[in-house]
Amino acid sequence: MTEISGARVQELRGVGPKLAEKLADYGVFRVEDLLFHLPLRYQDRTRITPIAAAREGVDAVIEGEVRAADIVFGRRRSLVARLQDGTGTITLRFFHFSAAQKNKLKPGCRLRCFGQPRRGSAGLEIYHPEYNEVGTAESPAEETLTPIYPTTSGIGQNQWRNLCGQALLRLQKDPPQDLLPPGSHPYDLAQALHYLHSPPPDAPLEQLREGDHPAQLRLALEELIAHNLSLFRLRQRAQADGAPVLESKPRELEAFLGGLPFTPTGAQARVLAEIATDLAKPYPMLRLVQGDVGSGKTLVAAGAALQAIANGYQVAIMAPTEILAEQHWNSFNDWFAPLSISMEWLSGRTKGKKRQAALHNIVSGQASLVIGTHALFQQDVAFKLLGLVIVDEQHRFGVHQRLALTEKTAPGQGRPHQLVMTATPIPRTLSMVAYADLDCSVIDELPPGRQAVTTALVDSQRRQNVVARVAAACTQGRQAYWVCTLIEESDTLQAQAAEATAAELQLALPELAIGLIHGRLKPAEKERVMASFKAGELALLVATTVIEVGVDVPNASLMIIENPERLGLAQLHQLRGRVGRGSEASHCVLLYQSPLSANGKQRLGAMRESTDGFYIAEKDLQLRGPGEVLGTRQTGLMEFRIAELPAHNHLLQTVQDLSNEIRQRSPRLVDPLIQRWTGAVQQFAKV
Numbered sequence: 001m002t003e004i005s006g007a008r009v010q011e012l013r014g015v016g017p018k019l020a021e022k023l024a025d026y027g028v029f030r031v032e033d034l035l036f037h038l039p040l041r042y043q044d045r046t047r048i049t050p051i052a053a054a055r056e057g058v059d060a061v062i063e064g065e066v067r068a069a070d071i072v073f074g075r076r077r078s079l080v081a082r083l084q085d086g087t088g089t090i091t092l093r094f095f096h097f098s099a100a101q102k103n104k105l106k107p108g109c110r111l112r113c114f115g116q117p118r119r120g121s122a123g124l125e126i127y128h129p130e131y132n133e134v135g136t137a138e139s140p141a142e143e144t145l146t147p148i149y150p151t152t153s154g155i156g157q158n159q160w161r162n163l164c165g166q167a168l169l170r171l172q173k174d175p176p177q178d179l180l181p182p183g184s185h186p187y188d189l190a191q192a193l194h195y196l197h198s199p200p201p202d203a204p205l206e207q208l209r210e211g212d213h214p215a216q217l218r219l220a221l222e223e224l225i226a227h228n229l230s231l232f233r234l235r236q237r238a239q240a241d242g243a244p245v246l247e248s249k250p251r252e253l254e255a256f257l258g259g260l261p262f263t264p265t266g267a268q269a270r271v272l273a274e275i276a277t278d279l280a281k282p283y284p285m286l287r288l289v290q291g292d293v294g295s296g297k298t299l300v301a302a303g304a305a306l307q308a309i310a311n312g313y314q315v316a317i318m319a320p321t322e323i324l325a326e327q328h329w330n331s332f333n334d335w336f337a338p339l340s341i342s343m344e345w346l347s348g349r350t351k352g353k354k355r356q357a358a359l360h361n362i363v364s365g366q367a368s369l370v371i372g373t374h375a376l377f378q379q380d381v382a383f384k385l386l387g388l389v390i391v392d393e394q395h396r397f398g399v400h401q402r403l404a405l406t407e408k409t410a411p412g413q414g415r416p417h418q419l420v421m422t423a424t425p426i427p428r429t430l431s432m433v434a435y436a437d438l439d440c441s442v443i444d445e446l447p448p449g450r451q452a453v454t455t456a457l458v459d460s461q462r463r464q465n466v467v468a469r470v471a472a473a474c475t476q477g478r479q480a481y482w483v484c485t486l487i488e489e490s491d492t493l494q495a496q497a498a499e500a501t502a503a504e505l506q507l508a509l510p511e512l513a514i515g516l517i518h519g520r521l522k523p524a525e526k527e528r529v530m531a532s533f534k535a536g537e538l539a540l541l542v543a544t545t546v547i548e549v550g551v552d553v554p555n556a557s558l559m560i561i562e563n564p565e566r567l568g569l570a571q572l573h574q575l576r577g578r579v580g581r582g583s584e585a586s587h588c589v590l591l592y593q594s595p596l597s598a599n600g601k602q603r604l605g606a607m608r609e610s611t612d613g614f615y616i617a618e619k620d621l622q623l624r625g626p627g628e629v630l631g632t633r634q635t636g637l638m639e640f641r642i643a644e645l646p647a648h649n650h651l652l653q654t655v656q657d658l659s660n661e662i663r664q665r666s667p668r669l670v671d672p673l674i675q676r677w678t679g680a681v682q683q684f685a686k687v
Contacts, residue, residue, distance in 0.1 A: 004167075004174045007031040012166045014159075022154045023163075027641075032176060032676070034167040035193045036219070036641055037160075039147030042208065045114055046201040048141050052087035054117045054124055061141060062090065063112045063134065069105040081105050083113065090117065091125040110134050114146075130158070144198035145205075164197050179673045180225070181661055184654075185218045192218040211647050220643040221651050221658075226677035227640070228659040229670050235438075239283035242414035244387045246279040249310040256306055259338065260299075267445035268296050272303045274441050275419065279307050279388070284406075285417035291443030292613035294450055294577055297421045298331050300443065301390050304419050305332075309341055309368045313387025316408075316416075317371045320393050322347055322523055323530065323546060328392070329371050336369065346372035346381065349523055383408050391420045423574060423613070451557075453580040455588045455608045466560055466589055467508050473558045474512050474539035478584060480558040482542045483575055485566050501562070502542040513537060518544040545571065547578060554582030564590040564607070565600040569620040572607055599623060621646050641677070 008030055009015050009023055028034055049060040064085035072080045079094040079102055092113060094101070105111075115129030149160035175190040187195070192215040199208065207213045211220070253272070257264060264272070271289060278285035291297045305315040317332075319325040329345055336343060344367035346358050361367040365384030370376065386409050409416055420438070458466055470480050482505065484498045502516040515529045515538040526546075533541045534553050541547070541556075545567070559579045564572055572590070580586035590604055606619040643651075662669050 004032050004170050004176055007170070009034065009163070012163060014162065019155070019159075026150075031167050031170055034164050035171060035176075035197070037149060037164065038196050038216075038219075038642065040150050041148050042145035042199060042203070042205060043114070043148060044201065045142040045146045046144070048112070050087040051083070051085045051090050054090060056117055056119055056124065059114070059116050061112065061114050063110070064090075066105055066107050066109050066111060068107055069102070071102065079105070083111060089123070091120060091122055092129055092131070093120070093125050093127050095128070104133070144200060145203055147197055168194060168197055176676075177672065179669045179676070180222055181658060181666065184658055185214075185221060187215050187218040189218070189222070191215070211644055216642065217648070217651065220640075220648045221654065222673070223640055223643045223677045224648065224651060224655040225659050225662070226673040227643075228655055229662065230674045230678045232659065232663070233670065233674065235286060238286065238415060241284065242282055243284040243417055244311070244313055244385075244414065245282050246308050246311040246313060246387055246417065248276045248280055249307050252306055252310045253303055256303070256335065256339065260335075262447065264299060265296065265443075265445045265447055267291075267443045268300055271300050271441040271443055274439075275300065275304045276307060278439070279304065279417055284415045285419065286438045287419055287441060288438040289419060289421045289441045289443065291421070291423060292446065292577075294446060294581060295423075295443040296447055297392075297423065297443060298328065301328075301392075301419065301421060302332060302335055304388060305369060305390065306336075306339075308388040308417070311387065313385050314362075314365065314367070314383050315369050315388045315390065316376055316383070316386060317369070317390045317392070318376050319371075319373060321546065322349075322373055323526070324392060325371055325373050326527070327552060332369060332371065341368050342366060343369045343371065346370060346375045347523075348373060348375050350375065377408070381408065383410075385410075385413070386416045388417045388419065391418070393422060423577065451580040451582070451584065451586050453576055453586045453588050453611055455576065455590065455611075457590050457592060457604050457608055459594050460562070460591050461594070463591065466591055467505065469589070470505075470540060470558065470560065471509050471512070474509075477555075478558065479533065479536065479538070479553060479556040480540050480560065481547065481556060481575075481578060482540060483547070483559065483561045484542065484544055485561070485563045498542055498544050505540065505542060509540070512539045514540045514542060516542050517546060519546050545575065547575070552581055553578070555584075557582065557584040557586040559586075559588045560591055561588065562591050563593060564604060565592050565596060569603055569606060569616050569623070572603075573613055573616045576607070576611075618646075 008020075009028060010017075010020055012031065015023070023029070026037060028037055043059055045061045047061065048063050051062050051064060054060050054062060062083065062085070064083040067082045067084045067089070069079065069081040072078050076095055079097040081092040081094075083090050083092055092111075110133065111131045112134045113126060113129040113131040115126035117124040117126050119125075147161065147164070148157060149164070151157065151160060171190055171193060178188050178190075180189075195203075195215040196208075196213075196219075204213065208216070253276075275285070275287060275289075278287055289297055289300055291300075301317065305317070308315050317325075317328055319328055325345075325347060329343070332343060342361070344358050344361050346355075346362070350358055350372075358367075359380060359382075362370055363382045363384055370383075375381070389406055406415055406418060470482070473480055482501065484501050498516060498518045502514055506512075506514050515533055517526055517529045521529070529538070529541070532538045533556075536555060556579050559576060561567075561572065561575055567575075576588045579588060588607075590607060592600070592604060596604065603619070603623055606616055610616060662673070
């Protein structure tokens with residue numbers, strides 16, 4: 001028999017090619033994978049309930065003799081059996097059944113059933129109970145709680161129990177290696193797995209439901225350690241490739257900063273110094289700069305770009321939307337044109353001769369700074385000497401996209417330095433796990449003059465009052481945004497909603513110049529509308545969430561967000577950051593549909609009580625989980641099998657301590673740990 005760590009599921013009884021294919025959808029390829037496919041919840045089938053004591057709506061195990069079984073024709077054909085014990089009778093009803101099943105349910109056979117009785121025309125009935133035939137002799141009830149496994153159609157609960165039961169038998173004969181340092185947890189791995197697949201009747205169900213049982217914590221701890229080690233390993237590999245040494249250029253930086261109409265904040269100066277130190281090292285910088293909306297991350301990116309360009313290298317800046325990329329183009333053009341730094345633009349709509357000229361300028365090295373969207377990592381884009389890659393709003397890119405850009409260096413040049421920026425602050429707890437391979441800098445100071453934004457929650461039934469508020473603000477010479485959201489992610493439906501709202505507002509406010517912007521507009525049209533709004537020609541801009549990032553209009557001091565309950569907190573915070581950029585007091589109105597769910601009330605309440613991006617990020621993590629907060633649901637990163645954040649945040653310090661101990665004292669355990677828990681996910685995490 002193959003060792004459990006190497007045994008394929010096909011070695012188990014009852015697993016043919018079809019079932020193996022279905023199991024693969026759950027990431028179950030080996031017998032060991034079954035052990036980590038843990039139950040969602042448990043049922044107590046350890047006591048047999050007399051039929052007379054069965055209660056409507058309460059799960060029960062009953063046992064008795066079939067007195068009659070017939071096919072009944074009503075509105076739906078069903079197989080009905082009457083089951084009797086010494087205390088009473090109950091009906092078993094099956095709407096889906098086979099001839100073989102009908103033939104087996106003969107009067108006189110003895111069954112043990114599990115299900116939830118409900119009130120029927122002839123007393124209590126159980127629809128589609130789980131059942132099995134038992135002998136006339138007393139057979140004991142289940143000895144442990146019955147696990148209910150995550151599943152979809154195609155694999156039934158009995159199949160999962162059978163397969164996991166076979167895996168547990170293998171576990172007893174051939175326990176997997178314990179990979180954590182001795183004494184780091186009261187449970188060893190085999191004990192924890194055995195307990196979670198078959199808990200004793202007195203197991204604390206509430207604790208298991210909350211993910212707080214020591215057996216669950218033992219597995220979560222090991223998974224988080226494996227994840228931490230995996231990211232650390234990737235960082236080592238990236239640094240082994242080497243990177244260009246970009247020496248600090250204090251004279252050039254001082255000249256650049258001296259030409260600005262404002263003085264950088266202390267936080268910006270600190271982060272600029274951290275980046276300058278990193279760039280001067282012979283291995284790739286991997287730094288995440290977090291800063292709240294409007295904290296001045298672009299200026300920090302400009303300082304980093306200047307250092308690379310002054311050393312003779314090229315810089316690529318990638319943004320997720322054309323609006324944001326254009327915003328960067330305008331800022332960098334204002335700052336770098338006086339310094340005679342040549343810039344190039346590349347987006348999906350750069351076509352024909354224009355594109356050919358841009359590609360030539362990039363590959364020949366004539367363009368020192370290249371700004372663009374996803375188009376930057378397309379195959380035909382080649383750089384002469386790429387020294388620094390800056391990725392803005394990094395969580396909006398797929399993993400492979402970011403990776404493709406860092407691989408655009410010529411052979412022998414090493415990897416470019418990487419600076420990734422986000423205005424969606426990552427909670428510290430999450431960055432310890434998701435970005436363990438990155439150094440983090442935080443710009444925790446807003447530039448002087450930024451206005452705090454007050455946030456109000458208004459029921460959509462008071463829409464007319466909100467329209468009047470917009471009219472009042474615009475009449476006084478200020479500008480406003482009206483943001484439309486839809487449940488569907490469809491650009492077409494979003495556009496229709498925005499068009500309908502714009503038409504309705506134009507009827508209600510005929511004296512105002514109203515613009516419309518959404519994802520279905522041609523880029524040139526989007527630019528025209530944005531330019532008119534920035535110039536003050538439009539008083540009100542109706543938009544979809546395309547304006548979430550990169551729009552900077554200081555005179556806009558009011559934002560209305562319709563159906564805010566449909567957006568995540570981070571996205572709402574980003575949208576709100578479009579106002580409060582000038583000297584006027586600014587306001588954000590969240591126009592919600594009642595009734596709000598409990599979760600919706602909590603989320604919108606957090607927006608009203610705080611403008612601190614880090615507080616909001618922690619709340620978002622609590623309410624939506626890490627996959628949503630990081631935008632990694634599609635990437636494989638952060639899809640934990642056992643660990644749950646923020647529920648297991650309290651383990652993270654132990655995770656770091658044990659990871660360091662394993663690396664220093666037991667490096668031979670690193671590979672098996674990574675393989676057991678992260679396997680194929682590793683290549684994604686390179687970014």
